[in-house]
Every structure is written in C-alpha cells, then in structure tokens.
Amino acid sequence: MNFTVGFKPLLGDAHNMDNLEKQLICPICLEMFSKPVVILPCQHNLCRKCANDVFQASNPLWQSRGSTTVSSGGRFRCPSCRHEVVLDRHGVYGLQRNLLVENIIDIYKQESSRPLHAKAEQHLMCEEHEDEKINIYCLSCEVPTCSLCKVFGAHKDCEVAPLPTIYKRQKSELSDGIAMLVAGNDRVQAVITQMEEVCQTIEDNSRRQKQLLNQRFETLCAVLEERKGELLQALAREQEEKLQRLDVPEGSGLH
Structure with a gap:
C-alpha cells in the first residue's frame, strides 16, 4: 500500500496540517515524535527515548539495557490514559515500533518544508506599541513584552x-x-x-x-x-x- 498517496491530499490544507501536527506530539516531551516511535498496548504512541527516561525513573532498580545480567521486566504506565503495561526483560526496547506514525512524520516534514505549504508567521503585537512585535520576556514581571517597552516603557528597569x-x-x-x-x-x-x-x-x-x-x-x-x-x-x-x-x-x- 502506498501510504503517501493516501495522506498527501489531506496535508495540503493548512487546517489539516495543524490538526495532524497536534496528533504527532509526544505527551512526555511535548515535541513532535522523534524516531523510533513505540506504540503501547493501549494504542498510544511515545518517543522511545522519552518512554525509556520515564521507565528508568520509575524503575530505578531495573537492570539497564545492554547489561549481561538477565533481569525481569518492569511496569510502565501510559502517560495519556494511565493504562499499566507489564514489560519484558528488554524494558521499553521490547515495545513494538509504530512504523506507520514514523512514516506520517516523514511525510509531514516533507510537506511542511515546501513553500506551497509554508505558513505566514504569526506574531503577537504589543498592546502599548501596536507596531511592535512581542519578542522579549520580562524576567522581573514574568510577562512577554516588546523592545520599546524595555527601552522607553514600563519595563525599562527590568x-x-x-x-x-x-x-x-x-x-x-x-x-x-x-x-x-x-x-x-x-x-x-x-x-x-x-x-x-x-x-x-x-x-x-x-x-x-x-x-x-x-x-x-x-x-x-x-x-x-x-x-x-x-x-x-x-x-x-x-x-x-x-x-x-x-x-x-x-x-x-x-x-
């Protein structure tokens, strides 16, 4: 089956691109999935690196991968639905890769890089200086602001x-x-x-x-x-x- 044929028409629409991007976000790192992507029995996906980081943190006594000692598996709870997964001795590395999602990521990145699908950058504008983009963050007041606010405005001493x-x-x-x-x-x-x-x-x-x-x-x-x-x-x-x-x-x- 040619996966590309089925998805390219959908990727052409900006709204669909935004929706698809949301579906490709890892619930742990909040970034787009990085390969390899693993799928849990509950059908939720994770970056394998993120899943392994969480698994190692919650199972500190579990033998690390690559050890010559055979160890029993541990337990891993899906961060999306809290379904508990019992892993074998390979830990997270024993989970099945989701090649379909990895394919979608490749296609999404290819389509996003094309000028036809490039989205105009959207910038929030400063309320005090309407022609100025919000481009800095005031650490003292903990609010985003613009350069003019720093030079002449309310945040000049911040x-x-x-x-x-x-x-x-x-x-x-x-x-x-x-x-x-x-x-x-x-x-x-x-x-x-x-x-x-x-x-x-x-x-x-x-x-x-x-x-x-x-x-x-x-x-x-x-x-x-x-x-x-x-x-x-x-x-x-x-x-x-x-x-x-x-x-x-x-x-x-x-x-």
Whole structure:
C-alpha cells in the first residue's frame, strides 16, 4: 500500500496540517515524535527515548539495557490514559515500533518544508506599541513584552531575555515536571498495588484461620457429644444395677 498517496491530499490544507501536527506530539516531551516511535498496548504512541527516561525513573532498580545480567521486566504506565503495561526483560526496547506514525512524520516534514505549504508567521503585537512585535520576556514581571517597552516603557528597569530562549527553557522545565509527575505517580501506584496485595493476603489468611477454627470447633463438639453419650449410657447402666439390687427376691420368706 502506498501510504503517501493516501495522506498527501489531506496535508495540503493548512487546517489539516495543524490538526495532524497536534496528533504527532509526544505527551512526555511535548515535541513532535522523534524516531523510533513505540506504540503501547493501549494504542498510544511515545518517543522511545522519552518512554525509556520515564521507565528508568520509575524503575530505578531495573537492570539497564545492554547489561549481561538477565533481569525481569518492569511496569510502565501510559502517560495519556494511565493504562499499566507489564514489560519484558528488554524494558521499553521490547515495545513494538509504530512504523506507520514514523512514516506520517516523514511525510509531514516533507510537506511542511515546501513553500506551497509554508505558513505566514504569526506574531503577537504589543498592546502599548501596536507596531511592535512581542519578542522579549520580562524576567522581573514574568510577562512577554516588546523592545520599546524595555527601552522607553514600563519595563525599562527590568531584566529581560529573548522570548524564544525563555520559551524553550520553560517548555523544557514543563516537560521535566511532567516526566517527574508521571514517574512519581507510577511509584505511588506501585505502593498502592503493594498495599492492596498485603490487604488481600491478610483477608486470605483471616479466611483460612476462620475455616480452621470452625473445623476444630466442630471436631471438639463431636468429641464432646460422643463423650456425653458414653457417660449417659454408663449412668443408665449404674442406675439399672442399683435398682436390680433393691428388688426383693421371690421365695425369700418375707410376707
């Protein structure tokens, strides 16, 4: 099947290009997927590098890939739907690559690089200076602004930095924060799972102890009932013997 034929008509439309780009964003790094792309059993995709970073962070004791020691697999939770995946001894490297998505990325990049599909750059304009583009970031006030605001305006005494630099830095910090949250949540889920297993073990042990107690009680009751019957029979025999001794023999001469 020629994959290119089916997708090129859709890629020609700017709106479709924007929608497609959103579908090609990794939920961990918030960038377009970088090869290789792996697909989880829940059908969500991740950059393999991003998936491995999160997996290593949430499974610190897992043997790293390339080690000569055979290790058991770990658990990985999808950052999109939280579905838990049990990995084999290869870890994230044992997940299947999504060649279809990798193909789409290649086609998207090819189409995006063509002048026909190039989009006019959109810039936000400064509210104070309508002809000036917002191109710097005020570190003191933590707001984006323009160069004239720095030279003549409200931010002339503030510390500023290029907007793209701050954007990249904050995006990186956000990605790191998301990765930490995902890894932390995986550890919490692991503790919850462990506690659930402990509770289940306690319930199973309690159930077995109750069954054992009931069995012992029933056995003891049976022994007591048997002993009761024996004692009643002995008492009846003793009573019969005493009554027989009290009977007057015939021909004894007593009138």
